Amino acid sequence: MFIALIGILVGAVIGFLLPYTYNTAYSLYISVAILACLDSVFGGIRSNLENNFSVKIFVSGFFGNALLAAFLAYIGDRLGVPLYYAAIFTFGGRLFDNFAAIRRIWLNKRGRDKVRANKELKDKGEF
Amino acid sequence: MKNQNPKIILGLFSIIVGILISTQMKLKVESIAPITLKSLQTTKDEITFLNNEIYEMEKIIEQKEEELQTIMDIHKGEENIVDILQDDLEVNMTSSGRTALEGPGIKITMYDNMSSEIIGLDINDDVIHDVDILNILNDLKIAGAEAISINDQRVVATSEIICGGPIIRINGKSIGTPFFIKAIGDPKLLMASVNAPGTYGDILRSVYQIGFEPELQESIRIPAYKGNFNYTYAKPVGEGE
Numbered sequence: 001m002f003i004a005l006i007g008i009l010v011g012a013v014i015g016f017l018l019p020y021t022y023n024t025a026y027s028l029y030i031s032v033a034i035l036a037c038l039d040s041v042f043g044g045i046r047s048n049l050e051n052n053f054s055v056k057i058f059v060s061g062f063f064g065n066a067l068l069a070a071f072l073a074y075i076g077d078r079l080g081v082p083l084y085y086a087a088i089f090t091f092g093g094r095l096f097d098n099f100a101a102i103r104r105i106w107l108n109k110r111g112r113d114k115v116r117a118n119k120e121l122k123d124k125g126e127f
Numbered sequence: 128m129k130n131q132n133p134k135i136i137l138g139l140f141s142i143i144v145g146i147l148i149s150t151q152m153k154l155k156v157e158s159i160a161p162i163t164l165k166s167l168q169t170t171k172d173e174i175t176f177l178n179n180e181i182y183e184m185e186k187i188i189e190q191k192e193e194e195l196q197t198i199m200d201i202h203k204g205e206e207n208i209v210d211i212l213q214d215d216l217e218v219n220m221t222s223s224g225r226t227a228l229e230g231p232g233i234k235i236t237m238y239d240n241m242s243s244e245i246i247g248l249d250i251n252d253d254v255i256h257d258v259d260i261l262n263i264l265n266d267l268k269i270a271g272a273e274a275i276s277i278n279d280q281r282v283v284a285t286s287e288i289i290c291g292g293p294i295i296r297i298n299g300k301s302i303g304t305p306f307f308i309k310a311i312g313d314p315k316l317l318m319a320s321v322n323a324p325g326t327y328g329d330i331l332r333s334v335y336q337i338g339f340e341p342e343l344q345e346s347i348r349i350p351a352y353k354g355n356f357n358y359t360y361a362k363p364v365g366e367g368e
Contacts, residue, residue: 048133048134
C-alpha cells in the first residue's frame with residue numbers, strides 16, 4: 001500500500017519535472033488508461049497481501065487493461081457511443097473492490113491472526 | 128522475474144501511473160466531456176450566429192466610415208451641408224412612409240365569401256377578420272415587401288389593424304370589404320408568399336372560400352401616410368443602438 005503511494009508520488013514528481021507532454025486530443029484515452037492502471041496496481045497490492053502475487057499476471061493486466069480501456073474510448077469516439085463508460089464502471093468498481101479487500105486485510109492483520117481474518121472474510125463472502 | 132520482490136514491481140508500476148497522472152494534470156484539461164452530436168450542432172450554430180454578428184458589425188463600421196467621410200467632406204467645404212441634409216430628409220421621409228412610392232409588386236383583392244351557402248359551422252368563418260389581414264401583412268413583410276397599403280391607407284410602424292365589426296380600422300380610418308392590399312417588392316416572391324400552397328392566403332381561399340385574388344403588377348403606386356407621428360412619452364436618445 002505504502003509502496004504504491006510512494007511510487008505514485010515519486011512518479012508524479014518525475015512527471016512534473018519531465019518536459020514531455022502529449023496532445024490534448026488523447027487526454028480522454030489516457031485518463032481511462034490511468035484508471036485501468038490504478039486498478040491493476042490496487043489488484044497487485046491486494047494479491048501481494050493475499051500472497052498470490054504473480055508478476056506475469058500483474059504486468060499483462062497493467063498494460064492489457066490500459067490498452068483495452070484506451071482502445072474502448074477510442075472506438076467509442078469513432079462510433080459516437082461513449083463506450084469508455086464500460087471501462088470507467090468496470091475499473092472504477094474493481095478499484096473500490098480491491099481497496100475494500102486491502103483495507104480489510106490490513107486492518108485485520110493488525111488486531112488478529114491473519115488466518116483467522118482470512119477465514120472471517122471468506123465467511124462473509126466479501127473480499 | 129519470479130524471484131523479484133513484488134513490492135519493487137508494484138513500486139515501479141506505481142511510478143508509471145504517477146507519471147501518467149502528472150502528465151495528464153500538466154495538460155490542464157478543463158473537462159473531458161465527449162463531444163456529442165448535439166453539442167457539436169450547438170457550437171456550430173453559435174459560430175454561425177457570431178459570424179453573422181461580425182458581418183453585420185463590419186457593415187455598420189463601413190457605413191459609419193462613409194458617414195465620417197461625408198462629414199470630413201463637409202468640413203473641407205467640398206460638399207454643401209444643405210444638400211446632404213436634404214438627402215437625409217428624403218431618406219427619412221421614405222422610411223417613415225411620408226412619401227408616395229411606386230414600383231413593381233402585387234395587388235391582392237380580398238372579399239367575404241359571396242356564396243349563399245355557409246361554410247363550416249360558423250358564419251364568422253365566411254368573413255374576413257383583422258387577423259386574416261394581419262397574417263397576410265406578415266407574410267408580405269417576411270417576403271420583403273418594402274411598402275404596403277390597405278385600401279390606400281399606408282401601413283406604417285404605428286398602423287393599427289383592428290376589428291370593427293363588419294369593417295376593419297387602420298390608421299384611425301374605417302374600411303370595409305373589398306380590401307385592396309398593395310405591396311411593393313419582388314413581385315414573384317410576394318406572390319409566392321401569399322399564393323403558394325400551404326400559405327395563409329391559400330388556406331383562406333381554398334378552405335374558407337374567402338375571395339382572395341393576388342395579381343402581379345408592373346407598377347404600383349402606394350400613397351404616403353397622412354397621419355401624424357406624435358411622441359408624448361418617447362424621447363430620442365441620440366444615435367446608435
